Amino acid sequence: MTAAANQSGRRPTTSRRLERAGIRDVAAAAGVSITTVSDALNGKGRLPDETRSRVREVAERLGYRPSAAARTLRTGRSGLIGLTVTTYGEEPFTFTEFAYFAEMARAATSAALGRGYALVVLPASSRHDVWGNIALDGTVVIDPPDQDPLVSELYRSGVPVVSDGKPGNCPVTAWVDNDHEAAVLGILDHLSEAGARRIGLLTGTSTDTYTRLSTEAYLGWCAKVGQEPVYEAYPAHDPAAGAVAADRLLARPDRPDAVYGLFDPNGTDLLAAARRYGLRVPDDLLLVCCSESDVYAATEPPITTLSLKPRRIGTTVVNLLIDAIEGVDSGTGVDIARLFPPRFRTAGTGPPPGTLMPTELIVRASSQRRNPRTTVSPPRPPGEM
Amino acid sequence: MTAAANQSGRRPTTSRRLERAGIRDVAAAAGVSITTVSDALNGKGRLPDETRSRVREVAERLGYRPSAAARTLRTGRSGLIGLTVTTYGEEPFTFTEFAYFAEMARAATSAALGRGYALVVLPASSRHDVWGNIALDGTVVIDPPDQDPLVSELYRSGVPVVSDGKPGNCPVTAWVDNDHEAAVLGILDHLSEAGARRIGLLTGTSTDTYTRLSTEAYLGWCAKVGQEPVYEAYPAHDPAAGAVAADRLLARPDRPDAVYGLFDPNGTDLLAAARRYGLRVPDDLLLVCCSESDVYAATEPPITTLSLKPRRIGTTVVNLLIDAIEGVDSGTGVDIARLFPPRFRTAGTGPPPGTLMPTELIVRASSQRRNPRTTVSPPRPPGEM
């Protein structure tokens, strides 16, 4: 080994292995100190432009890439955000609200990348060691169950947590949710105006916020207008159970003349069930379901759907989370911000700030009786979905 | 400050801030050295069980969580795998093969978690600083374009890269793909046996391996059996273009009596187009498309689909990648493995090892003719649905 090869001054005895250039190598090659290299590359410090550009050029020439691990260790920031999905089974993603999740995750990924963060997909059921092994700046939790131990632990350990779905008893930094009550009431009114006399509900048996709030809104509406509730609940994570429940609902003696299904496949299920019972949609049965899928624009008849606007949710959740991340540590320099990260603000404060976002009802033929359509949509070219 | 409070020996002057317990704190509390704590928690070293469990208990009591950043810096391993999706537009996920991607990503996530790794979603179009800021042990690339600069740089910088889709000119550690040629030939034979005389193809204009190999297989088959190729190509990333192309294909004077569509929405598109031209499926037109969606089990008629078995692909890709990751550094201790990481093995070796995986044809009504047909009906202008 030549002296030049060892000019960085480290490892005087052991042989120099082939490795990526470090900041030391750049400093040595540029004839400046490590400090100067760091400052030059990060745009900090007081350096003349000439030095800055020279250092940058040398770094480029050596193919220098800063070590993310070292930077994370030093700064305490990894640029990584966890995306946690509540799982019903073995799989990392939930099946039930799949289109919703996919859209939401996509928007969240975009939003995060736009602000320089990347998303790590981490099912809540992951091995604990996986969670512990990753430096996360914060976590997005989709639809946390009532008492999620994972969320509690994350929050306790000081990691900001923002949930999609109003959390039950988990402490979170912030949350975002749709205004499910308003959405359900809007649908029920819509169906009433279309002539429905007895509106049924296809709902789930799980205790997540979405199911709970929607069902409560339905029951409240029934009480208000004096209609006997007509609903069937089934385990929403079981794809086969939906069809059975739809069948049950339409087989009841007090069969509804309109149904709202809370879950994505309900539209198809209800349509099939209606066919089996010889019910025409919308003539004998009005139909609405909650879905992000555009297949319902092409069914026979097209089905009115409620969109939860997952893209808006995903974007908002991520932005809130990053705000929290960057707000905590990059505060005004007051030490309080460092002495009292969120974990210490739990007691004494009120509930975490939440944001309610509107939903969108996409009205199609299935919820409109023979009367001419009220909402005017432009004629579509053939074949477009 | 008391001597006891400072027994860890650090920060003799500045005041001790509220922070997560570190390994030093555990060592001090347990009355052992840092080494012992590390060994006890990681199951290394020679320690009596009594010491081991005592240290573990103290760590638990203090709520000790090892710093992932420090561990990564020290060990050079982050437990993070990049999942890169080629993007056609702004969005991080591609629309076109969405169900495929979703399934594949889900399987990949599962497989990775099962081996203690987590997946980071990183679109190829991400800001460069995001890529540089994350310590990745390896990367999965879905469907890399012919000359992907990102893949090249990753590979050059020593990060193992495994691609889903046989790579064009990118150097990768390994790749996995379906046997697209066999799949297409199988479908064409299947359609022939069902009575097809002229088989058309709905294909894409992009240059990815899937499109290219499939189209070539089709053209080769045509040449072999002496059929004039009948195909339409469209930009597969444009969801609206598929319907137009399907329409074009069925409007041709040499209208095919069977069509294979390479992309997921083609089944719906072709069905709609067939309806517009008054063609009955499967009587007048046999239909097959490549899709992972089970909506085709419920269409009228149900459509035969080719499944690329994305779950198998995702699992295989991740396992190959992790094998490469762990094989490189946890070798037999021979220094060669450390002196020559994959980046130095580029020259002189042959193409990277690839794995071809079988596809699965799910035969439904749309590709089975009830009674062999003899006449070809002339094209008609699009009428009412």
Add this chain to the structure above:
DNA sequence: CACTCATGGAGAAACGTATCTCCAAGGGCC
């Protein structure tokens, strides 16, 4: 008794960066 050896564990050196502190030199100002 003089050894070897296994056991249990401590010390300290990295890993590669960011940043706090401090210093030298030069110039303007009174």
Add this chain to the structure above:
DNA sequence: GGCCCTTGGAGATACGTTTCTCCATGAGTG
């Protein structure tokens, strides 16, 4: 000439692990 201020940059430390090296101690062995 003494003083302060700005500019440009170097030194050293800390981030929290893992791991290599090495040292006591006591037991077995000839």
